[in-house]
Amino acid sequence: MELVAAKLKFIEAWGKLGSEWGINRTMAQVHALLLISPEALTTEEIMDALSISRGNANMTLRDLIGWGLIEKQHKAGERKEYFFADKDVWNIARQVAKERKKRELEPVLKVLNELSTVVGDEKDPEYKTFKKSVNDINKLAVNVDKTLETMLKAEESWFWGSILKVFK
Amino acid sequence: MELVAAKLKFIEAWGKLGSEWGINRTMAQVHALLLISPEALTTEEIMDALSISRGNANMTLRDLIGWGLIEKQHKAGERKEYFFADKDVWNIARQVAKERKKRELEPVLKVLNELSTVVGDEKDPEYKTFKKSVNDINKLAVNVDKTLETMLKAEESWFWGSILKVFK
DNA sequence: ATAAACTTTCAATAATTTTTGAAAGTTAAA
DNA sequence: TTTAACTTTCAAAAATTATTGAAAGTTTAT
The missing domain is CATH 1.10.287 (Helix Hairpins)
Structure with a gap:
């Protein structure tokens, strides 16, 4: 399987498992995406990767922070926020x-x-x-x-x- | 607290926990009801106790049987089915x-x-x-x-x- | 064979949950 | 202080999930 296809499959599987266990599917998918991203991602990148709206991305990222699973990062000289998942x-x-x-x-x-x-x-x-x-x-x-x-x-x-x- | 109120509270709490963990709330409530019923109940009794429709009761009871949590019982001389939960x-x-x-x-x-x-x-x-x-x-x-x-x-x-x- | 007693099915409806997107809010550079 | 870049909020809409109820199905007694 191609890496790109494998990534999509992982995101889908993680989202499905989440929703079966009472976790919002999109939240699980965003988490999955960040888990396989070596670098922190912007809201924009997450929106694009998962085809979700800005509002949804924003709320979901806030929830993930609330769960202690991801954190915000800032890059020197940049205004926008980056999100990074603990991989442990x-x-x-x-x-x-x-x-x-x-x-x-x-x-x-x-x-x-x-x-x-x-x-x-x-x-x-x-x-x-x-x-x-x-x-x-x-x-x-x-x-x-x-x-x-x-x-x-x-x-x-x-x-x-x-x-x-x-x-x- | 009164026993009647306590029963309702138990059914509500069990339903809430279920729904938080991806289990249909009504299914968890029917299970809760049967868990605190010393005797097997009929579909009619379950419908009345939880204010749910016959269709809902029927499907939910079938699911609970599928989960291996309850069983049908028959009483001699009676046509209708009774449902009984394993209490262990x-x-x-x-x-x-x-x-x-x-x-x-x-x-x-x-x-x-x-x-x-x-x-x-x-x-x-x-x-x-x-x-x-x-x-x-x-x-x-x-x-x-x-x-x-x-x-x-x-x-x-x-x-x-x-x-x-x-x-x- | 018919009727009565009961169960099952499932299309339609209702309730709940999720998502959108645009307006309002914030922050920092110009 | 104005503007541009970005984030947050939340009412409305969409999608999903759960529920109803009546018709169809089944079983047993007469």
């Missing part, structure tokens, strides 16, 4: 894990904790089933949370080394 | 992991592998950056895949025991 895949994974944990896992964990405190008649099957499901989900969520917490602080080789050694 | 949270987690791995991770892994084989000029920064990002993502994806593979076969207490012991 372990950093990226940790950053995404950190944000999704904060934005989506923690709020639901808060609700689950609150729901765990609801009291009722232990003889009531409705109550018993509710309580069991909520508590069990809560326990799982806490384990996931702990694992993510560890991952966020971990060195890549140590993390996978530990996990895969145990699992063998 | 570890089973649920494994089932969801299994399906998402199959539907979303594996297709992207296939593309990444294909893209890893693209050859080019090692002096070309465009090629070098492309290759490095694709390879690094591929490696991470393989580790995630292996971990999920282990999880799918694992007993809950062994899995978390192993992980959290190492991380401590």
Whole structure:
């Protein structure tokens, strides 16, 4: 396959995966584009490469900065802004894990904790089933949370080394 | 909080989490409803509880069966179908992991592998950056895949025991 | 065979999400 | 201070996704 075709395929695949996991497809595509760009790109270049509007590019880049995945750069003597992506895949994974944990896992964990405190008649099957499901989900969520917490602080080789050694 | 209010809150929270992770909100809500129902429910009961149409309920229930999360039940002497959710949270987690791995991770892994084989000029920064990002993502994806593979076969207490012991 | 009870399908509609593009805003050089 | 270069905003439009509901389909009892 040609490099140009391969790049397009990568951008498309990354966009598809993103949208399947609740991430705006364009945001994932812009991220993909920057991940395979050796140099920082301007808004103009991104608009052209992905055929998107200035407004869309601007908002998407702002979001990516908010996710901690890219940064603005300035070149001496130039007015326009350049965008550059961190290429360290372990950093990226940790950053995404950190944000999704904060934005989506923690709020639901808060609700689950609150729901765990609801009291009722232990003889009531409705109550018993509710309580069991909520508590069990809560326990799982806490384990996931702990694992993510560890991952966020971990060195890549140590993390996978530990996990895969145990699992063998 | 009242049990009735708590149930609604749980259904809402589960629906929200689902939609944030690319799962149809209604599907997550129906699943939540069945998770806290001690008895199997009819389509009619689900429609009423969530204020959704028959068509929506029918399609959603079919999808949940496709995800391996609920099953149809029949009661002796009755024509109508009942739906019952597996309440084992570890089973649920494994089932969801299994399906998402199959539907979303594996297709992207296939593309990444294909893209890893693209050859080019090692002096070309465009090629070098492309290759490095694709390879690094591929490696991470393989580790995630292996971990999920282990999880799918694992007993809950062994899995978390192993992980959290190492991380401590 | 017919009817009653129930389920499925899917074209039309509604709701939500994403994108556009032009106007307003900002910054820095002339 | 004016202008040019660039960025940001956001209401309107477009695209996508989800939902409805009624007709068609199926199954079982009579």
